[in-house]
Amino acid sequence: MTTQHKVLVTTRFFDDEAADYLRREGCTVVTAGLPHGQTDAELSPARLHELLAGVSGWIVGVVPVTREVLAAAPALQVIARRGVGYDNVDVAAAKQLGKVVTIAPGGNEPSVADHAVAMMLAVAKRLRETHDRMAAGDWVPLSGTEVYRKTVGLVGLGRIARGVAQRLRGFETKILAYDVAPDLGYAESHDISIVDLLTLLSQSDYVSLHLPLMPQTAHMIDAAAIARMKPTAILINTARGGLIDEAALLAALQDGRLAGAGLDVFEAEADAGQRPTADALLRLPNVVATPHAGGASREALARANLIAAQTVIDVLDRRTPAAERVVVDGRSAG
Known part of the structure; x- marks a missing residue:
């Protein structure tokens, strides 16, 4: 890299190895200086505009990357998401404005797959409820259920769902999967039955969601x-979170029409008006919740940080990142 580029990092937990990689490639690394516990979603528009001044690459967290933000950052060439979701980025605007949007597949998938299975077990074995009762002095055992030899329905059969299926083999589960474009060869070779969504919902003991949030999947x-x-x-x-109508989920859990839920994501992450529903879900004993932490293992963060950094350097060096990392490449249109 012959030109010194400025790279802004607004994600939390960006490790020294990834930052040092950017510096070795000739970049100046700028961070948002967020207080502990805050995300870049809490950056004011004025502060974000200030941080993006002269920035060529941006490793972004969850702050909305709108057309207005992109248009106000003419030097910005690449927006790199550390995860595989990019619903907070206006990709159409990025492409039109000649920018590249990338993701980091292979970074957090093992951690999220672990998390999904952990949530199945935690809800099934009533770990949260048991812990709370013991802390209150009640040591009477509660009767839970098993994952062993149950039917698990995977809604979406991408990288994370495949990791979940792999982990569940040791439980001798029957795996069903629904996907709009299923890899039938993969499913057959891994003993996964491809079914329609209604069949999956009606037959599964556990339903695990592994889809991006799009208009056609919202509140599915x-x-x-x-x-x-x-x-x-x-x-x-x-x-x-937006994959579930959380008000409907809350009602079903309260009425005993569903046994439990494990939730790592909530609609309230994108819409503060949904916070009362999220809070009501959190108060239920048959809900196990985490704050979008599925991919937050040390190992996953390190992998994803480095992948994001590599995609930034690829773009700034006028190379094309690996195809699975590119969401849109607007350089030919810009």
Whole structure:
């Protein structure tokens, strides 16, 4: 790299190895200086505009990357998401403005797959409820259920879902999967039955969501979908909160029409008006929740940080990153 570029990092937990890699490639690394516990979503528009001045590459967290933000940063060439989701980025605007948007596949998938299975077990074995009762002095055992030889439905059969299926083999589970464009060869070779969504919902003991949030997937798990599920079923979401109509989920859990839920993501992450529903879900004993932490293992963060840094350098050096890392490349249009 012959030109000194400025790279802005607004993600939390960006490690020294990834930052040093950027510096070795001739970049100046600028951070947002966020207080502990805050994300870049809390950056004011004025502060974000200030940080982006003269920046060529941006490793972004969850702050909305709007057309207005992109248009106000003419030097910005590449927006790199550390995860595989990019619903906070206006990719159409990025392409039109000649910018590249990338993701980091291979970074957090093992960690999220671990997390999904952990949530299945935690809800099934009533770990949260048992812990709370013991802390209150009640040591009477509660009766839970098993994952062993149950039917697990994977909604989406991408990298994370495949990792979940791999981990569940030791439990001798029957795996069903729904995907709009399923890899039938992969499914057959891994003993995964491809079914329609209604069949999956009605037959599964555990339903685990592994889809991006798009207009066609928003609230796909609504009151009607939940009504198709077994009352003994457990719903797991480590993907995006907007996939579930959380008001409908809350009602089903309160009424005993669903056994439990493991939720790593919530609609309230993108819409503060949904916080009361999220808070009500958190108060239920049959809900195990985490704050979008599925990919937050030390190992996953290190992998994803380095992948994001590598894609930034590829673009700044006028190379094309690996195809699976590119969401849009607007350089030919810009």
